[in-house]
Amino acid sequence: xxxxxxxxxxxxxxxxxxxxxxxxxxxxxxxxxxxxxxxxxxxxxxxxxxxxxxxxxxxxxxxxxxxxxxxxxxxxxxxxxxxxxxxxxxxxxxxxxxxxxxxxxxxxxxxxxxxxxxxxxxxxxxxxxxxxxxxxxxxxxxxxxxxxxxxxxxxxxxxxxxxxxxxxxxxxxxxxxxxxxxxxxxxxxxxxxxxxxxxxxxxxxxxxxxxxxxxxxxxxxxxxxxxxxxxxxxxxxxxxxxxxxxxxxxxxxxxxxxxxxxxxxxxxxxxxxxxxxxxxxxxxxxxxxxxxxxxxxxxxxxxxxxxxxxxxxxxxxxxxxxxxxxxxxxxxxxxxxxxxxxxxxxxxxxxxxxxxxxxxxxxxxxxxxxxxxxxxxxxxxxxxxxxxxxxxxxxxxxxxxxxxxxxxxxxxxxxxxxxxxxxxxxxxxxxxxxxxxxxxxxxxxxxxxxxxxxxxxxxxxxxxxxxxxxxxxxxxxxxxxxxxxxxxxxxxxxxxxxxxxxxxxxxxxxxxxxxxxxxxxxxxxxxxxxxxxxxxxxxxxxxxxxxxxxxxxxxxxxxxxxxxxxxxxxxxxxxxxxxxxxxxxxxxxxxxxxxxxxxxxxxxxxxxxxxxxxxxxxxxxxxxxxxxxxxxxxxxxxxxxxxxxxxxxxxxxxxxxxxxxxxxxxxxxxxxxxxxxxxxxxxxxxxxxxxxxxxxxxxxxxxxxxxxxxxxxxxxxxxxxxxxxxxxxxxxxxxxxxxxxxxxxxxxxxxxxxxxxxxxxxxxxxxxxxxxxxxxxxx
Numbered sequence: 001x002x003x004x005x006x007x008x009x010x011x012x013x014x015x016x017x018x019x020x021x022x023x024x025x026x027x028x029x030x031x032x033x034x035x036x037x038x039x040x041x042x043x044x045x046x047x048x049x050x051x052x053x054x055x056x057x058x059x060x061x062x063x064x065x066x067x068x069x070x071x072x073x074x075x076x077x078x079x080x081x082x083x084x085x086x087x088x089x090x091x092x093x094x095x096x097x098x099x100x101x102x103x104x105x106x107x108x109x110x111x112x113x114x115x116x117x118x119x120x121x122x123x124x125x126x127x128x129x130x131x132x133x134x135x136x137x138x139x140x141x142x143x144x145x146x147x148x149x150x151x152x153x154x155x156x157x158x159x160x161x162x163x164x165x166x167x168x169x170x171x172x173x174x175x176x177x178x179x180x181x182x183x184x185x186x187x188x189x190x191x192x193x194x195x196x197x198x199x200x201x202x203x204x205x206x207x208x209x210x211x212x213x214x215x216x217x218x219x220x221x222x223x224x225x226x227x228x229x230x231x232x233x234x235x236x237x238x239x240x241x242x243x244x245x246x247x248x249x250x251x252x253x254x255x256x257x258x259x260x261x262x263x264x265x266x267x268x269x270x271x272x273x274x275x276x277x278x279x280x281x282x283x284x285x286x287x288x289x290x291x292x293x294x295x296x297x298x299x300x301x302x303x304x305x306x307x308x309x310x311x312x313x314x315x316x317x318x319x320x321x322x323x324x325x326x327x328x329x330x331x332x333x334x335x336x337x338x339x340x341x342x343x344x345x346x347x348x349x350x351x352x353x354x355x356x357x358x359x360x361x362x363x364x365x366x367x368x369x370x371x372x373x374x375x376x377x378x379x380x381x382x383x384x385x386x387x388x389x390x391x392x393x394x395x396x397x398x399x400x401x402x403x404x405x406x407x408x409x410x411x412x413x414x415x416x417x418x419x420x421x422x423x424x425x426x427x428x429x430x431x432x433x434x435x436x437x438x439x440x441x442x443x444x445x446x447x448x449x450x451x452x453x454x455x456x457x458x459x460x461x462x463x464x465x466x467x468x469x470x471x472x473x474x475x476x477x478x479x480x481x482x483x484x485x486x487x488x489x490x491x492x493x494x495x496x497x498x499x500x501x502x503x504x505x506x507x508x509x510x511x512x513x514x515x516x517x518x519x520x521x522x523x524x525x526x527x528x529x530x531x532x533x534x535x536x537x538x539x540x541x542x543x544x545x546x547x548x549x550x551x552x553x554x555x556x557x558x559x560x561x562x563x564x565x566x567x568x569x570x571x572x573x574x575x576x577x578x579x580x581x582x583x584x585x586x587x588x589x590x591x592x593x594x595x596x597x598x599x600x601x602x603x604x605x606x607x608x609x610x611x612x613x614x615x616x617x618x619x620x621x622x623x624x625x626x627x628x629x630x631x632x633x634x635x636x637x638x639x640x641x642x643x644x645x646x647x648x649x650x651x652x653x654x655x656x657x658x659x660x661x662x663x664x665x666x667x668x669x670x671x672x673x674x675x676x677x678x679x680x681x682x683x684x685x686x687x688x689x690x691x692x693x694x695x696x697x698x699x700x701x702x703x704x705x706x707x708x709x710x711x712x713x714x715x716x717x718x719x720x721x722x723x724x725x726x727x728x729x730x731x732x733x734x735x736x737x738x739x740x741x742x743x744x745x746x747x748x749x750x751x752x753x754x755x756x757x758x759x760x761x762x763x764x765x766x767x768x769x770x771x772x773x774x775x776x777x778x779x
Contacts, residue, residue, distance in 0.1 A: 014676055017326040022126040022334060022675070027114050027137075032062045033683035038674065039126050039133055040357035040686070041153060042341035044349075045070055045160040046274055047356020050126075050133065053103040053151060053165065054112055055185075064191045064683075067097045068356045069276050071349040073363060073418045074199045075220050078425040086405050088425055092418040093193050094352065094363025095218055097200070098186040098227055098250075100272045103167050105149065106179040110141045112149070117141050128333045131157055131311045132304065138172065146172040156303055157310045157340070161291045165270045166300050171260045179257045180268050184229050186214050186250035192359045200225075202249035204285070210243065211292075212252040215285055225276045226284035228292045231256070232300070234267035241266075269300040314340060317380045317728060317735075320698060324723030331671040332698075335691035338674075339376060342688045347390035351688055358685025364416040364423055365391075367436040368645060368689035370443035371614075376692045378443075379699070379729040382451045389447060392440050393460045395420030396467065403471055406431060410470025413437055428499040428598070432492040434475060437468040438510035442618060445517050449710045452732050458532040462518075462525050466542055469518035469550050472511045478556070485558035493570065495611035496643070497592070497601045501571035505560050506615045513619060515554035522547050567634050568612050568627065580604045582640055591642035607639040610649035617652055617700065621708040629657045636662075644673055648693025648701075655701035655717070664719045667697045699727055703740060712757035716740045716777055731755055736766070740777070748772045 014034070015022050024035060032051075039050025051065040073092045080087060105112040114122075118140040125134050135151040148170045156162040169178060189197035196219070203224070204215035210231040217224055229252070233241060237258050244255040258266050273292035275284035295303060318336050322329040342355025351369045353361035369388060377385040392399075392413065398420030399411035405422075406412055414422035415430035424430035444461045447453065472488070479487040482503070488511060493504035522542075526533040536542065560569045569575050589595040593608065612635055616628045623631075632653055641647055651666035671694045674682040699705050702725065704715025712731060718724070718740055726739040734752025738745060749755060749766040756765045759775040766773060 011676065013327065013672075015330075017330055019326065019329050020127065020129040020333060022128070022330070024124040025122075027119060027122045029062050029115065033064065034677055035124075036063060036065075037354075037357045037682050037685050039124065040338075040341070040355070041133055041155040041163075042356040043155050043157045043160055044341065044343045044345050044356075046155065046163070047341060048101060048155065048163070049357060051099075051101065052114070052135075053101055053153075053167065054114070055102055055104060056113070056115070064358075065096075065099055065101075065188075066191070066359060067099055067101075067188075068094050068359075068363065069097060069225065069274070070344045070352070070356060070363075071418055072097070072218065072223050072225065072276055073221060074194065074218050076195060080425060087427065088422045088430075090421075090423075091425070092362065092364070092421070092423045093190065094359060094418065095199055095223075096188050096190045096359060097225055098184055098214060098216065099188055100163065100184045100227060100229060100270075100274075101153065101165060102183040102185055103151075103165065103268070103270065104181040104183075105147070105169060106181065107141050107145050107147060108177050110143070112139055112147075114139070120146065126334075126337075128337045129308075129311060129315070130304070131307045131337070145174045145176070147178070148172055152304070154303060154307055155341075156295075156307060157314075158306045159291065159295065159303075161273050161275050161288065162295045162303065163272045163274070164295070164300055164303055167268045167270065168265050169260070169267075170265045171262050173262065175260060175262045177257065178260045178266065179255055180266065182229075182231060182254045182256070182268065182270055184212065184214055184227055184252050184272075186216060186227075190359055193362050200250070205247045205249055205252060207245050207247040207252060209245075210254070212245070212247065212254070213285065213288070214250075214252065221278075223276055223278055224282075224284050226274070226288040228273040228285070228288040230271045230273075230292050230296050232269040232271070232296065234265070236261075236264050237266035237268065271295050271300070271303075317730075318376075319727075320695070321724075321726040322722055323725070325721050328668075328671055328722070331675055332694060334675060335671065335694045336376075338686050339373060339688060339691050342686075343373070343377070343384060343388070344391065345384055345387050347387045348394060350388055350391045353688060354685025355688045358683075360684035361416075362423070363418060365418065366416060366689070367413075367433070367439045368692075370439050371618075372645060372648070372689035372696065373692035374443045375446065375700075376695045378447050378450045379731070382447065382453070382730060385443075385447045386451070386453065386456055389440075389444055389456075389464070390460060393464055396463070400467070407474075408471050409474035411437070411464075411467040412471055413440055413468070429492070429496055432490065432499050433496075434471070434488065434491050435493055435504070435507045435510055437471050438507070438514040441465050441468045441514040441517060442510065445521075446707070448521075449707060450731055454528070457521060458525055458529050462521055462533075463536060463540060465514070465518035465521055466536075466540065469515045470546075472515055473549060473553055476511070476553070476557070479558070482558045486553050486556040487558045493611045494609055494614055494645075495570065495607045497606060497608040498571060498574065498611075499602070501573055503558055503560055504571045504611070505568050506570075506611050508557055508559055509615055509619055509622070512554050512557040512559070515550045515557075519547055519550040519554065522550075565630075565634065566627070567630050568615070568623075570607070570612050570635070574605060577605045578603055580606055580638075582606060582638060585640075590640060592640060593642055605638050607635060609639070609641065609643035609646035611635070613639075613653050614649050617649055620656075620706060625657060628653060632657055632659070641669075644670075644679065644687040644690040645693065647673075648690065648697040651697040652701035655697075656704065656715070660717070660719065663701060664721065667694075667701065667719075670694050670697055698725065699729070703727070703738060703745075705729070712755075714738070714745065714757060714759050716745045716759075718742050718777070731757075734766075742777075744774050744776050746772060746774045 121138040273288040403412040492499035493506040654663035735750040
């Protein structure tokens with residue numbers, strides 16, 4: 001592990017270790033940006049950064065507030081320093097939408113401001129168990145008047161279009177006038193990326209007592225976004241309250257002015273409904289009205305109850321229980337919560353690199369989703385994994401156009417996208433990553449092998465497999481210098497520090513997997529569902545001759561191996577590049593992607609992220625333990641881990657080859673990356689793929705779970721700094737609970753008729769007559 005990573009792991013935790021909470025114990029303005037990502041809330045449809053309810057003047061601004069809807073974006077022309085033919089023309093950027101969370105408190109005319117007055121008590125906590133954000137404070141103004149403020153915020157996980165805030169104020173040592181000023185502010189803009197940061201056009205603004213509506217249009221893409229806000233006062237507040245309101249094109253304000261009594265609580269519930277549309281026939285405003293009306297009838301308490309019930313079901317499937325290590329227990333639950341909040345579940349959206357917690361990476365979806373997040377869902381919530389793959393299916397038309405742009409057959413999935421089109425203008429980091437086709441094919445096969453969802457494979461999956469495989473046939477060629485094997489030139493593997501190389505090992509092996517899997521699945525569907533198969537053949541003009549070509553070329557693909565070093569060369573040129581000691585690079589120059597010119601990076605044997613090592617995981621049955629060890633020993637010292645995707649994979653392979661200390665250190669770096677801000681960039685938004693990697697590092701690393709050819713294997717061990725860990729997976733209709741301690745592993749069939757797997761070399765079969773089995777762990 002790099003020295004600078006080790007130093008960060010030894011730093012003091014930012015938040016106290018708690019099993020179900022992330023707590024901010026004091027208000028420190030310099031922590032605001034980081035906290036906004038950590039305390040972000042979302043439900044896959046929409047998300048809001050964890051900014052405070054009260055606003056601050058520009059001179060005191062220390063925040064970057066943001067509210068986003070997954071898949072709602074604007075577009076701008078990509079500006080190139082020098083143009084070339086067939087480069088992507090337009091980018092896509094997620095939009096910062098109207099801020100509905102603003103609530104300000106006044107005691108007489110003095111505004112609650114945490115930077116002024118006297119903050120006597122303060123606590124904010126993200127309640128992971130119940131899925132809500134809570135804040136409690138006692139504040140004293142300049143005249144010595146004290147108020148207690150309690151706030152609960154939620155973004156509903158059971159009602160995609162509803163968010164709500166409960167705001168309670170109690171005067172502690174006075175009676176007198178207080179005002180609760182609530183607003184929805186549409187006068188917002190993006191903080192990053194866009195040249196034209198003002199992207200929203202106000203179409204409608206209306207007031208009706210405690211209710212208000214805004215309707216916005218997104219410039220250039222014409223998304224319509226509707227907001228309906230409803231306020232409900234408790235009886236004590238309503239009796240002595242005067243309500244004033246103002247409506248502007250981009251903003252609505254409500255002032256709830258009350259004669260408060262010492263010791264009595266004034267409560268305001270703010271319920272917000274948000275819908276959007278792309279098509280003219282859709283009615284987002286009417287839909288938002290209806291959503292709010294239903295939520296108001298239910299009431300805030302019911303929304304909290306629903307949130308608790310939803311989270312109870314989610315944790316029942318996904319909770320990883322760890323004994324003897326509170327830091328990791330907290331991290332697992334925090335990461336699983338943010339994965340849930342980030343994931344689009346409608347088949348039309350996916351998981352952005354920063355989820356819905358920030359604008360960085362512009363709300364783009366990467367191959368990270370299929371490789372790092374989809375396994376989390378495939379083995380725990382397979383219906384969500386299915387919808388993530390349906391998003392890719394629904395983007396096949398755009399992927400076909402992208403292939404044509406590069407004069408290729410089939411489809412070529414983009415590196416960065418929201419709407420299915422390539423959104424990156426840097427072709428040496430985007431288009432050159434042809435492996436993305438195989439990554440998506442791999443995910444399709446993973447989901448199918450876990451779920452045996454025949455309907456999905458017949459109607460969607462096989463088309464993805466065939467069209468991705470077609471690209472490889474048209475892209476590669478037989479090269480005499482490699483014994484006339486089928487090669488892929490000018491590519492980039494997962495290691496983005498080596499673009500434009502020939503025969504990247506990850507790419508070649510995964511292309512072979514893509515072709516073989518497409519051919520095998522075609523034969524299966526042809527036999528099981530001939531009508532469906534023939535319908536697909538006609539739809540995409542596929543033939544038996546082309547199927548045979550898949551099989552033929554899959555056998556001819558060049559698979560690199562260096563006999564002298566006895567390793568898998570990352571690509572044809574990697575071993576001949578200048579060697580460098582990564583630990584000799586000054587810490588100030590890391591990450592290299594921000595400090596070195598690309599041409600400098602490219603000439604060294606330096607790796608950004610797991611490449612060959614990722615291959616050792618995904619197609620691990622094709623490599624011996626000895627070869628995995630030699631590859632790890634060769635590539636680990638050369639890897640900077642400048643991508644957050646990397647440490648989890650190194651942790652998994654280190655576990656497999658017995659490097660337990662390295663495995664644990666890489667695991668910690670993955671698990672607490674955002675909570676402890678190891679990369680000092682969590683303020684930009686959480687690292688969703690890394691969070692998925694945390695689950696992989698435990699289940700596939702410490703527990704040694706693998707699935708090859710549809711069969712399940714476990715090789716568990718217990719790290720020194722844990723007493724026990726437990727998790728659940730779903731496999732072909734059954735749910736299995738796995739508990740690992742120092743000496744043995746207990747397997748328990750939770751539901752389903754039967755599950756079969758191997759514990760090391762021991763075959764274990766659980767069914768209704770034999771629900772559990774304990775097995776000894778190997779040293």
